[in-house]
Structures are given as C-alpha cells and as structure tokens.
Amino acid sequence: MNLTRLSRTLQYAFVAALFAFIAAPMLVIVIFSFDANRFPAIPWGGFSLEWHRAIFEDEMVRDAFLNSLWVGLGTAVLSTVLGFAAAYVDHRYRFRGKTGFALLVALPPAVPATILGMAMLAFLSRIGLFGRIETITACHVALATSFSMAIIGLRLGEMGKDLEQAAWNLGASPATALLRIVVPFCRPALIASFFLSAAVSFDEFLIAWFVGGVHETLPVRILNLLQGQVNPKINAIGTVVLVISITLVLVAQRFVGVKVAKENAA
Amino acid sequence: MNDIVLQNVPTAAAEPASHRARTAGSQRVLPAVLGLPIFLWQAVFFAAPLVFLIVITFWQVKSFRLEPAFVLDNWERVLLSSPFQRALVHTLTLSCVTTLLALVIAFPAAYTIAFRLPARLRDLAVAALIVPIFSSYMLRIYAWQIVLSPEGLINNLLGRVGIEALPMLGGAFSLQIGLLTLTLPIAVLILVFALSGIDRTLIEAAENLGCRRSRVIAHVMLPAIRPALLLAATTTFLLAFGDYISPLFMTGSKPPTLSILVVDTVKSGSQWPRASVVGVAMLGVLAAVFGLGRWLGSRGTGKGH
Numbered sequence: 001m002n003l004t005r006l007s008r009t010l011q012y013a014f015v016a017a018l019f020a021f022i023a024a025p026m027l028v029i030v031i032f033s034f035d036a037n038r039f040p041a042i043p044w045g046g047f048s049l050e051w052h053r054a055i056f057e058d059e060m061v062r063d064a065f066l067n068s069l070w071v072g073l074g075t076a077v078l079s080t081v082l083g084f085a086a087a088y089v090d091h092r093y094r095f096r097g098k099t100g101f102a103l104l105v106a107l108p109p110a111v112p113a114t115i116l117g118m119a120m121l122a123f124l125s126r127i128g129l130f131g132r133i134e135t136i137t138a139c140h141v142a143l144a145t146s147f148s149m150a151i152i153g154l155r156l157g158e159m160g161k162d163l164e165q166a167a168w169n170l171g172a173s174p175a176t177a178l179l180r181i182v183v184p185f186c187r188p189a190l191i192a193s194f195f196l197s198a199a200v201s202f203d204e205f206l207i208a209w210f211v212g213g214v215h216e217t218l219p220v221r222i223l224n225l226l227q228g229q230v231n232p233k234i235n236a237i238g239t240v241v242l243v244i245s246i247t248l249v250l251v252a253q254r255f256v257g258v259k260v261a262k263e264n265a266a
Numbered sequence: 267m268n269d270i271v272l273q274n275v276p277t278a279a280a281e282p283a284s285h286r287a288r289t290a291g292s293q294r295v296l297p298a299v300l301g302l303p304i305f306l307w308q309a310v311f312f313a314a315p316l317v318f319l320i321v322i323t324f325w326q327v328k329s330f331r332l333e334p335a336f337v338l339d340n341w342e343r344v345l346l347s348s349p350f351q352r353a354l355v356h357t358l359t360l361s362c363v364t365t366l367l368a369l370v371i372a373f374p375a376a377y378t379i380a381f382r383l384p385a386r387l388r389d390l391a392v393a394a395l396i397v398p399i400f401s402s403y404m405l406r407i408y409a410w411q412i413v414l415s416p417e418g419l420i421n422n423l424l425g426r427v428g429i430e431a432l433p434m435l436g437g438a439f440s441l442q443i444g445l446l447t448l449t450l451p452i453a454v455l456i457l458v459f460a461l462s463g464i465d466r467t468l469i470e471a472a473e474n475l476g477c478r479r480s481r482v483i484a485h486v487m488l489p490a491i492r493p494a495l496l497l498a499a500t501t502t503f504l505l506a507f508g509d510y511i512s513p514l515f516m517t518g519s520k521p522p523t524l525s526i527l528v529v530d531t532v533k534s535g536s537q538w539p540r541a542s543v544v545g546v547a548m549l550g551v552l553a554a555v556f557g558l559g560r561w562l563g564s565r566g567t568g569k570g571h
Contacts, residue, residue: 011378018375019391022398022451025409028419032412040412041422082307085300093297101301104308110552111316112508114525115545118532119315122322122542142311145304174296199400206510219404226408226515238405245401253396 026242033235040235051236061237064221067133068202071217074137075144075201080193082141083148084186088178090149091156092164106150108143116143117210124211131213139207144197151196151256155189156182192255199248202241316549323542330536340539350527350544357507357523358551364445364506365499368453371446372498376457377483388458395455398447407444407515414440436517444512449502456501460494461487493563500559504552524548 028040033052037045055061086105090098108116120139121130129135159182167177183190205219212220218241225231326335344350379391398406413419414434421431434440464487472482488495510525519526524544531541 008382011374011382015375015378015383015391018371018450018454019394022394022447024413025406025447026398026401028409028412029405039417040419041417082304086304089297089301093301095297101305104313105304108308108312110504112504112510112525112548112552114508114510114528115319115548116312116315118528118541118545119319120311122538123315123318124311126318138307138311142308145308178296196400203400203402205404219402222402222408223404226404234405234408238402238408241402241405246397249397249400250393253393 029235029238029242033239035235038232039230051232052239055233055236055240058233060216061218061221061233064216064218065240067136067212067215068218070133071137071140071208072198072201074134075140076194076198078137078141079144079148079197079200080190083145083193083197084152084183084190086145086149087152087156088182091153106146109146113204113206117207120207121210130211131215133212133215136208136212136215136217137201139211140201140204141197143204143207144200147196147200148193151193152186152189154256155186159185188255192252195248195252195255199245199252202245202248319542320546322539323546325539327536327539332536332538340543344540344543345547349522350547353522353524353527354547354551356521357525360441360445360523361503361506364442364449365502367442368446368449368502369495369499372450372453372457373495376454376461377487379454379458380461388462392455392458395451395458398451399455403448404511406447407511410440410443410447411435411515414443436520440516441512444516445506445509448509448512449505452505453498453502456494456498457491460491464490496559496563500556503555507552507555508548 031044032040034047034049035045036048036050083105086101090102095101124130124135124139129138163185164177164181167181168174172180203219205217205223208217209220209223216224218237222234222237222241225234225237322332323340324336324338326333326337326339379388383391411418415421416431416433416435418435420434424431468486468490469482472486477485508525509523510529513519513523513526519530522530524547528541528544528548531537531544
C-alpha cells in the first residue's frame with residue numbers, strides 16, 4: 001500500500017520535472033526580459049520595461065516584425081486554402097499517383113531545414129526568385145501546408161460519406177456540395193489550420209534566413225543578433241515572439257479540440 | 267431527420283443518366299481544379315529544389331562560378347574526406363544517444379500522463395506539450411545558454427552557496443539538453459496518444475489474470491504501441507540528426523555536425539556542389555533510417571512489407 005503511494009508520488013514528480021524542463025527556458029526569457037540588469041543574473045536587478053521600450057524604437061526589429069506579420073498572414077491564408085484542397089482531394093478521390101501526391105504535401109517538415117533552405121536558395125535564385133518577401137512566403141507555404149492538410153484531413157475523416165452524397169442526390173453539383181456542405185463542416189479545422197500555419201511561419205528561421213536576402217523576419221533578426229554580442233534586447237523580442245506563437249497555437253488547439261480520452265469513450 | 271430525407275430522395279438508380287453524367291464530368295474536373303495548384307506549388311517550391319540539389323552535386327565550380335557538368339569529383343572528395351566522416355560519425359552517435367534518452371524519459375512520463383492523471387490535467391498536459399513544438403526553439407536554446415553558461419544562472423546560484431562553477435556549456439551534456447528540448451515534447455506527445463488509444467479491456471484482462479504492472483507493460487502495452495514507439499524514435503532521430511541550432515549554440519560548432527558542415531560550406535563561398543553532397547548524403551541516411559523503421563514495424567505483425 002505504502003509502496004504504491006511512493007511509486008505514484010515518484011511518477012508525478014517525474015512528470016513535474018519533465019514539464020519544468022520544458023517550461024524553464026521560456027520562463028527564463030520572459031522573466032529576464034523585465035530585468036533591469038544588462039546581463040541575466042540572480043538576483044534580479046529590479047523590474048524594468050527598458051528593453052521592451054528599446055525594441056519598439058529599434059527600426060530593424062520593427063521592420064523584421066512587419067515582415068514576419070506579412071509572411072505569416074500570407075502563409076496562413078494560402079496554406080489553409082491549399083491544405084484544404086489537398087486534404088479534400090486525398091479524402092474524396094482515387095487516382096494514380098495518389099501516394100506521391102500526399103507525400104509531396106506531407107514530406108517537407110521531414111526534411112532538415114538546413115538542407116531544405118539550401119536547396120530552395122540554390123533553385124529559387126536560379127529562376128530569379130531570391131531575396132523577396134514573397135519567396136519567403138511561398139517557401140513557408142510549402143512547409144506549413146503539410147500541417148494544414150493533416151488537421152483538415154482529420155476533420156474530413158469525421159464526416160460521414162453520406163452527407164455529401166445526400167447533397168448530390170438532392171441536386172447539388174459536387175462543387176456546390178463542396179462549398180455548402182464540406183467547407184462549413186471543416187470550419188473549425190480551417191480556423192485551426194489558419195492559426196497553426198501562422199505559428200509555423202512565425203517561428204521558422206532557417207529557410208527565411210537562406211531565401212530572404214536582405215529581408216529579415218523576426219526569428220532571422222534574432223538569429224543575427226545571437227551571432228553578434230550579448231544583447232539584452234533579445235529577451236524582450238523573445239517575450240513578444242513567445243507570446244504571439246503561444247497564442248496562435250492555443251487558439252488553433254481550441255478549434256481542433258484535441259482530447260486524448262476521446263478514443264476510450266467510444 | 268437525415269434518415270427520412272435520404273429515403274425520400276431519388277437515388278442514383280432512379281435517376282441514372284443525368285446524375286452519372288454530372289458526377290462523371292466533375293470527377294475529372296473538380297479534383298484537377300482542386301489538386302493542381304497545390305501540386306504545382308509543392309513541385310516548384312519543394313520537389314524541384316531537392317532535385318536541383320541532387321543535380322548540382324555533379325556540377326563544377328570554375329573561377330568561382332557554378333557550371334553544369336557531370337563529374338563525380340565532388341562526391342569522391344566529400345565522402346572520402348576525414349572532416350565529413352568525423353562529422354557523420356559524430357552526428358550519428360549524437361542522434362542515437364538523443365533517441366535513446368528521449369524514449370527512456372518519454373515512456374514513463376507518457377505512461378503517467380495517460381493512465382494516472384485525471385482527464386482535465388491530461389488535456390492540460392497535452393496542451394503544454396503541443397505549445398513548445400510550435401514556439402521558437404532557437405529562443406529556448408538561447409535561454410539554456412543563459413542558464414548553463416560559466417557565469418550563468420546555475421553557477422550564479424552555486425556560487426552563492428560556495429560551490430565552484432561547473433563547466434556545463436560546450437560539451438555533450440549541454441548538447442543533449444538542447445536536443446532533448448527539441449525532441450522530448452514530440453516524443454512524449456506521440457506516446458501519450460498511443461497509450462491513451464490502447465484498449466483498456468486488454469489491460470484489465472491481463473490484470474484479472476494476475477499480471478503484475480511490470481508484466482502488463484512489457485507484454486500488453488509495449489507491443490500494442492510498437493508503431494508509436496518506432497514513430498517517436500524515428501522522429502527524434504530525424505530532428506536530432508538535422509538540427510543546426512543546438513550544435514551551433516550549445517557547443518560552438520565543435521566538433522561540427524553535418525548540418526554545421528553544410529552551412530559552413532555554403533557560407534565559405536562557391537562550394538555549393540560539396541555542400542549539396544553533404545546535404546544529399548544526410549537525406550540518404552534519413553531515408554535509410556525511415557526504411558529501417560518501416561521494416562521493423564512490419565516485422566512480427568504478420569503483414570510482411
């Protein structure tokens with residue numbers, strides 16, 4: 001009896017330690033962004049908004065933020081539309097080369113970003129697309145659509161086959177049924193995909209670093225700052241970045257409604 | 267309600283010609299309209315760059331310019347060079363250690379989350395695992411630098427209680443901290459989903475038959491989640507193998523991993539063909555690991571390939 005309790009306590013402690021390990025770096029960034037000290041140290045040098053103010057006055061950071069915003073927004077819209085199309089085609093139709101089609105969309109996140117970035121730079125500069133903000137967006141779409149397709153595909157899997165057939169039988173054309181039945185059914189997944197694609201784009205730095213040329217997104221700005229001297233502004237930028245990406249992911253998760261226990265209830 | 271509607275509707279059999287014509291027509295048009303844009307997009311921005319990467323491994327650099335050719339010189343020079351071989355061995359060792367550590371840590375954690383935590387806490391734990399996967403890895407590594415560096419937070423604290431500074435940054439320890447930061451949330455998440463999906467009647471049956479917990483884990487749970495274990499292992503390996511950030515910031519690129527080698531070769535100017543060889547070789551290793559994972563997954567399940 002006591003042994004069981006001890007074992008349970010140890011298990012909980014192990015999981016608590018794991019989450020402490022996962023949360024620690026994010027907490028360090030946020031806590032020390034409000035530190036008056038130039039270098040993070042214990043004890044804390046007192047509460048200060050100095051570094052947050054400094055980044056709002058830094059023109060390069062502002063430009064990088066705006067670039068990230070446009071790239072993220074473009075990626076979110078395009079990945080969601082293309083991801084929906086890919087998921088629907090994969091869900092509804094059978095055709096030759098279907099596995100290849102699905103892999104073409106699903107595979108990009110499995111390729112290390114250094115290699116993908118290098119390959120994109122080599123090829124896209126060859127066809128004259130290097131160093132544009134649209135190019136960063138296009139490359140982020142190629143990456144993020146994989147996540148969109150996965151989320152929307154899951155939702156399509158929950159849709160009964162007869163729903164669409166009923167619409168056809170009632171005289172709707174497949175295109176009408178798609179717009180009036182399937183798209184509304186997928187709405188939560190489409191919203192989730194929008195926010196998750198934005199989050200993917202907002203955090204990606206290696207591809208943006210390779211293909212962006214002089215256009216820096218926010219993570220690329222951070223990467224370049226990190227390779228210079230210690231800069232207390234990094235914590236402040238980091239806090240902004242973390243708040244934005246965590247918000248995007250949590251909003252996305254709300255619409256996906258991930259429930260681990262679901263399968264057992266069925 | 268739905269049932270009634272369905273029964274009263276003229277079915278395909280009752281109205282064959284027009285219906286079949288309509289769906290047959292759009293069965294070609296609609297999928298093409300939907301599928302072509304994304305196909306072309308991925309072809310231009312994903313597949314073509316990778317194919318081009320393979321192509322330039324055979325090209326030549328003449329007076330700092332990349333020129334089309336068909337030479338095997340780049341392959342020979344890279345694969346036979348000792349910096350490449352050292353980096354390959356180092357990266358392979360590193361990723362194998364990370365994979366092992368990740369599984370050993372992730373399984374007990376996932377077990378507790380899936381079977382011990384109350385439902386509300388479990389959902390919270392899943393959210394807490396999903397969030398870091400999509401939030402800046404680079405920043406988290408920077409934070410570990412602050413924590414582990416010689417004048418960092420830990421040594422800061424140790425100094426106050428009179429313990430000498432520990433050298434934590436710049437070695438295998440800090441590198442594993444970094445790689446586990448990247449891989450653990452994903453590994454745990456995969457195993458939590460797999461364990462939650464196990465049919466609980468199987469576990470109860472084993473327990474009713476007198477199995478102790480350790481036997482239930484070994485003979486019921488682990489076999490049931492074998493595909494997920496393989497997925498967690500291959501994903502962890504993939505991420506650790508291709509990572510650029512932890513080797514760069516936790517060890518200062520010494521010794522270099524393959525990713526560091528790729529970026530350094532690109533940065534050093536015109537050696538695109540050689541950098542591409544390293545990149546393609548890395549993809550080859552990853553393909554082999556996935557192949558191995560699939561083979562292990564198909565063995566013993568009785569399904570063959």
